[in-house]
Amino acid sequence: DQQVKQNSPSLSVQEGRISILNCDYTNSMFDYFLWYKKYPAEGPTFLISISSIKDKNEDGRFTVFLNKSAKHLSLHIVPSQPGDSAVYFCAASPEGGGADGLTFGKGTHLIIQP
Amino acid sequence: DSGVTQTPKHLITATGQRVTLRCSPRSGDLSVYWYQQSLDQGLQFLIQYYNGEERAKGNILERFSAQQFPDLHSELNLSSLELGDSALYFCASSVGAGGTTNEKLFFGSGTQLSVL
Numbered sequence: 754d755q756q757v758k759q760n761s762p763s764l765s766v767q768e769g770r771i772s773i774l775n776c777d778y779t780n781s782m783f784d785y786f787l788w789y790k791k792y793p794a795e796g797p798t799f800l801i802s803i804s805s806i807k808d809k810n811e812d813g814r815f816t817v818f819l820n821k822s823a824k825h826l827s828l829h830i831v832p833s834q835p836g837d838s839a840v841y842f843c844a845a846s847p848e849g850g851g852a853d854g855l856t857f858g859k860g861t862h863l864i865i866q867p
Numbered sequence: 868d869s870g871v872t873q874t875p876k877h878l879i880t881a882t883g884q885r886v887t888l889r890c891s892p893r894s895g896d897l898s899v900y901w902y903q904q905s906l907d908q909g910l911q912f913l914i915q916y917y918n919g920e921e922r923a924k925g926n927i928l929e930r931f932s933a934q935q936f937p938d939l940h941s942e943l944n945l946s947s948l949e950l951g952d953s954a955l956y957f958c959a960s961s962v963g964a965g966g967t968t969n970e971k972l973f974f975g976s977g978t979q980l981s982v983l
Binding site (some may be wrong): 755757759789792794795796798799842844854855856857858859860 | 869909910959973976
Protein backbone atom coordinates (compact mmCIF):
# COMPACT_ATOMS: atom_id res chain seq x y z
CA ASP A 754 0.00 0.00 0.00
CA GLN A 755 1.53 3.27 -1.17
CA GLN A 756 1.10 5.71 1.73
CA VAL A 757 2.76 8.56 -0.15
CA LYS A 758 1.67 8.94 -3.74
CA GLN A 759 3.12 11.02 -6.52
CA ASN A 760 0.75 10.31 -9.35
CA SER A 761 2.67 12.10 -12.07
CA PRO A 762 5.76 10.12 -13.06
CA SER A 763 6.94 13.03 -15.17
CA LEU A 764 6.22 16.68 -15.78
CA SER A 765 7.47 18.98 -18.51
CA VAL A 766 7.51 22.76 -17.93
CA GLN A 767 8.86 25.63 -19.97
CA GLU A 768 11.75 27.59 -18.53
CA GLY A 769 10.57 30.63 -16.61
CA ARG A 770 7.10 29.21 -15.92
CA ILE A 771 5.82 27.73 -12.68
CA SER A 772 6.38 24.05 -11.92
CA ILE A 773 3.83 22.40 -9.62
CA LEU A 774 4.59 18.96 -8.25
CA ASN A 775 1.88 17.17 -6.34
CA CYS A 776 1.90 14.62 -3.57
CA ASP A 777 -0.95 12.84 -1.76
CA TYR A 778 -0.75 10.79 1.41
CA THR A 779 -3.12 8.40 3.08
CA ASN A 780 -1.73 8.04 6.60
CA SER A 781 -3.34 10.62 8.90
CA MET A 782 -0.48 10.09 11.37
CA PHE A 783 1.93 11.84 9.03
CA ASP A 784 2.94 15.13 10.58
CA TYR A 785 6.04 16.31 8.79
CA PHE A 786 6.66 16.46 5.08
CA LEU A 787 9.78 16.87 3.01
CA TRP A 788 10.83 17.20 -0.59
CA TYR A 789 14.06 15.70 -1.88
CA LYS A 790 15.64 16.39 -5.24
CA LYS A 791 17.70 13.87 -7.17
CA TYR A 792 19.99 14.38 -10.14
CA PRO A 793 21.14 11.41 -12.26
CA ALA A 794 24.03 9.45 -10.73
CA GLU A 795 23.63 11.30 -7.43
CA GLY A 796 21.76 10.60 -4.24
CA PRO A 797 18.67 12.58 -3.20
CA THR A 798 19.32 15.89 -1.47
CA PHE A 799 17.00 17.68 0.93
CA LEU A 800 15.12 20.59 -0.63
CA ILE A 801 12.41 21.90 1.65
CA SER A 802 10.13 20.72 4.44
CA ILE A 803 6.90 21.65 6.19
CA SER A 804 5.37 20.81 9.52
CA SER A 805 1.66 20.09 9.81
CA ILE A 806 1.17 23.17 11.97
CA LYS A 807 1.83 25.27 8.86
CA ASP A 808 0.15 25.39 5.50
CA LYS A 809 2.99 27.05 3.62
CA ASN A 810 6.76 27.19 3.73
CA GLU A 811 8.86 29.23 1.36
CA ASP A 812 12.56 29.11 0.51
CA GLY A 813 13.60 31.27 -2.39
CA ARG A 814 12.02 29.96 -5.57
CA PHE A 815 10.60 26.93 -3.78
CA THR A 816 7.33 26.92 -1.86
CA VAL A 817 5.59 23.94 -0.33
CA PHE A 818 1.86 24.06 0.39
CA LEU A 819 0.11 21.64 2.73
CA ASN A 820 -3.61 20.92 2.78
CA LYS A 821 -4.13 18.59 5.73
CA SER A 822 -7.82 18.09 5.22
CA ALA A 823 -7.20 16.89 1.68
CA LYS A 824 -4.01 15.04 2.67
CA HIS A 825 -2.27 16.81 -0.16
CA LEU A 826 0.90 18.80 -0.55
CA SER A 827 2.48 20.51 -3.49
CA LEU A 828 5.84 21.96 -4.38
CA HIS A 829 5.89 25.14 -6.45
CA ILE A 830 9.02 26.26 -8.26
CA VAL A 831 8.90 29.80 -9.61
CA PRO A 832 10.47 30.60 -12.00
CA SER A 833 11.59 27.22 -13.26
CA GLN A 834 15.19 26.98 -14.39
CA PRO A 835 17.03 24.34 -16.45
CA GLY A 836 18.95 23.27 -13.34
CA ASP A 837 15.66 22.28 -11.74
CA SER A 838 15.39 19.32 -14.10
CA ALA A 839 15.59 16.37 -11.71
CA VAL A 840 13.51 13.75 -9.96
CA TYR A 841 11.61 15.11 -6.96
CA PHE A 842 10.62 12.82 -4.11
CA CYS A 843 7.94 13.65 -1.61
CA ALA A 844 8.44 12.12 1.86
CA ALA A 845 6.41 12.06 5.06
CA SER A 846 7.08 11.27 8.68
CA PRO A 847 4.66 10.52 11.53
CA GLU A 848 4.23 12.72 14.58
CA GLY A 849 7.21 12.34 16.84
CA GLY A 850 9.02 10.45 14.15
CA GLY A 851 12.06 11.48 12.25
CA ALA A 852 14.47 10.25 9.66
CA ASP A 853 13.87 6.68 10.80
CA GLY A 854 10.19 6.93 9.95
CA LEU A 855 10.32 8.55 6.52
CA THR A 856 8.08 7.18 3.80
CA PHE A 857 8.93 8.23 0.27
CA GLY A 858 6.82 8.52 -2.86
CA LYS A 859 7.92 7.13 -6.21
CA GLY A 860 9.12 10.48 -7.47
CA THR A 861 8.23 12.88 -10.28
CA HIS A 862 10.71 13.54 -13.07
CA LEU A 863 10.62 17.26 -13.78
CA ILE A 864 11.91 18.36 -17.17
CA ILE A 865 12.44 22.06 -17.77
CA GLN A 866 12.24 22.88 -21.46
CA PRO A 867 14.36 25.82 -22.73
CA ASP B 868 29.08 16.13 -2.46
CA SER B 869 27.00 14.88 0.46
CA GLY B 870 29.99 13.42 2.30
CA VAL B 871 28.45 9.94 2.24
CA THR B 872 30.52 7.43 0.29
CA GLN B 873 29.14 4.26 -1.23
CA THR B 874 31.11 1.54 -2.95
CA PRO B 875 30.97 0.04 -5.44
CA LYS B 876 28.99 2.30 -7.79
CA HIS B 877 27.99 -0.62 -9.97
CA LEU B 878 27.75 -4.33 -9.30
CA ILE B 879 26.78 -7.05 -11.73
CA THR B 880 26.28 -10.56 -10.45
CA ALA B 881 24.32 -13.73 -11.04
CA THR B 882 21.28 -15.20 -9.32
CA GLY B 883 22.08 -17.11 -6.18
CA GLN B 884 25.18 -15.11 -5.43
CA ARG B 885 26.03 -12.96 -2.41
CA VAL B 886 27.25 -9.37 -2.49
CA THR B 887 28.30 -6.74 0.03
CA LEU B 888 27.61 -3.05 -0.35
CA ARG B 889 29.63 -0.60 1.68
CA CYS B 890 28.81 2.83 3.07
CA SER B 891 30.84 5.43 4.92
CA PRO B 892 28.71 8.09 6.58
CA ARG B 893 29.45 11.80 6.80
CA SER B 894 32.05 12.68 9.37
CA GLY B 895 30.32 12.97 12.73
CA ASP B 896 27.11 11.22 11.70
CA LEU B 897 26.16 8.29 13.91
CA SER B 898 23.19 6.89 11.98
CA VAL B 899 23.30 4.97 8.74
CA TYR B 900 20.19 4.08 6.75
CA TRP B 901 19.81 1.73 3.82
CA TYR B 902 17.20 2.27 1.11
CA GLN B 903 16.26 0.30 -1.99
CA GLN B 904 14.95 1.94 -5.13
CA SER B 905 13.57 -0.56 -7.62
CA LEU B 906 12.26 0.30 -11.06
CA ASP B 907 9.06 2.33 -10.71
CA GLN B 908 9.30 2.25 -6.94
CA GLY B 909 10.03 4.96 -4.46
CA LEU B 910 12.77 4.76 -1.92
CA GLN B 911 11.99 1.78 0.29
CA PHE B 912 13.49 1.94 3.76
CA LEU B 913 15.38 -1.22 4.63
CA ILE B 914 17.19 -0.73 7.92
CA GLN B 915 18.84 1.84 10.18
CA TYR B 916 21.84 1.57 12.47
CA TYR B 917 22.74 4.08 15.13
CA ASN B 918 26.18 4.02 16.74
CA GLY B 919 26.64 0.34 15.96
CA GLU B 920 23.22 -0.87 17.03
CA GLU B 921 20.19 -1.69 14.89
CA ARG B 922 17.71 1.13 15.46
CA ALA B 923 14.85 0.56 13.03
CA LYS B 924 13.84 -2.04 10.52
CA GLY B 925 11.74 -1.58 7.41
CA ASN B 926 10.95 -3.82 4.48
CA ILE B 927 14.17 -5.78 4.60
CA LEU B 928 14.13 -9.37 3.37
CA GLU B 929 15.53 -12.15 5.53
CA ARG B 930 18.13 -12.78 2.80
CA PHE B 931 19.47 -9.30 3.48
CA SER B 932 21.44 -8.23 6.52
CA ALA B 933 23.44 -5.22 7.59
CA GLN B 934 25.84 -4.14 10.25
CA GLN B 935 27.58 -1.01 11.42
CA PHE B 936 31.17 -1.24 12.54
CA PRO B 937 33.00 0.63 15.32
CA ASP B 938 34.33 3.15 12.80
CA LEU B 939 30.66 3.74 11.88
CA HIS B 940 30.88 2.50 8.32
CA SER B 941 28.14 0.08 7.36
CA GLU B 942 27.78 -2.91 5.10
CA LEU B 943 24.63 -4.30 3.52
CA ASN B 944 24.86 -8.01 2.69
CA LEU B 945 22.53 -9.42 0.07
CA SER B 946 22.48 -13.19 -0.35
CA SER B 947 20.75 -15.78 -2.54
CA LEU B 948 20.21 -13.00 -5.01
CA GLU B 949 17.17 -13.03 -7.27
CA LEU B 950 16.42 -11.09 -10.45
CA GLY B 951 14.01 -8.91 -8.49
CA ASP B 952 16.81 -7.71 -6.23
CA SER B 953 18.17 -5.62 -9.09
CA ALA B 954 17.85 -2.07 -7.85
CA LEU B 955 19.65 1.06 -6.79
CA TYR B 956 20.69 0.81 -3.16
CA PHE B 957 21.20 4.05 -1.29
CA CYS B 958 22.89 4.66 1.98
CA ALA B 959 22.11 7.78 3.97
CA SER B 960 23.43 9.18 7.21
CA SER B 961 22.27 11.59 9.89
CA VAL B 962 23.75 13.07 13.02
CA GLY B 963 21.48 11.55 15.61
CA ALA B 964 19.22 8.58 16.06
CA GLY B 965 16.63 9.94 13.64
CA GLY B 966 13.92 10.55 16.18
CA THR B 967 13.39 14.22 15.48
CA THR B 968 11.47 15.61 12.56
CA ASN B 969 14.03 18.22 11.62
CA GLU B 970 16.85 15.73 11.29
CA LYS B 971 17.90 15.58 7.67
CA LEU B 972 19.23 12.66 5.76
CA PHE B 973 22.33 12.93 3.59
CA PHE B 974 22.42 10.37 0.82
CA GLY B 975 25.26 8.70 -0.99
CA SER B 976 25.17 8.36 -4.76
CA GLY B 977 24.06 4.74 -4.56
CA THR B 978 25.14 1.30 -5.73
CA GLN B 979 23.42 0.00 -8.87
CA LEU B 980 23.01 -3.74 -8.47
CA SER B 981 22.21 -5.82 -11.53
CA VAL B 982 21.35 -9.48 -10.99
CA LEU B 983 21.50 -11.47 -14.24
